[in-house]
Amino acid sequence: MSAIVEQALIEKLQKLPPQRQAEVRDFVEFLAAREERAAAGARLGESLARLDALNLPPLSDEEIEAEIQAARQDRSTRRA
DSSP states (O other): OHHHHHHHHHHHHSSSHHHHHHHHHHHHHHHHHHHHHHHHHHHHHHHHHHHHHHTTOOOOHHHHHHHHHHHHHHHHHHHO
16 A cells, blocks of 8 residues: 555544544454455465375374374373
8 A cells, every 4th residue: 555545544534533433443453354364264275275185095083083182182281
C-alpha cells in the first residue's frame, strides 16, 4: 500500500467516532484472520500433496496407537 493511500485512510479513520473506529478495527482483524486461515489452508494442501507423493503405505491401527502413545509420553515428559 502506498504512503499516500495509508495517510488518506488514517485521516478518514481519525474523523470517525470511537464506535465506528472500533468497528473498523474489528473488520480489519477479521480480514487478517481470514488471510491467516487461507494461508494455513494452502500450506496444509501443499503438505498433503508432498505426503501423497511419497507413496507410503497406510499406517496400521497399531502403528497409529503407538504414535499417539509416544506423543502423549513426550508431552507428559515436557510438562515435568
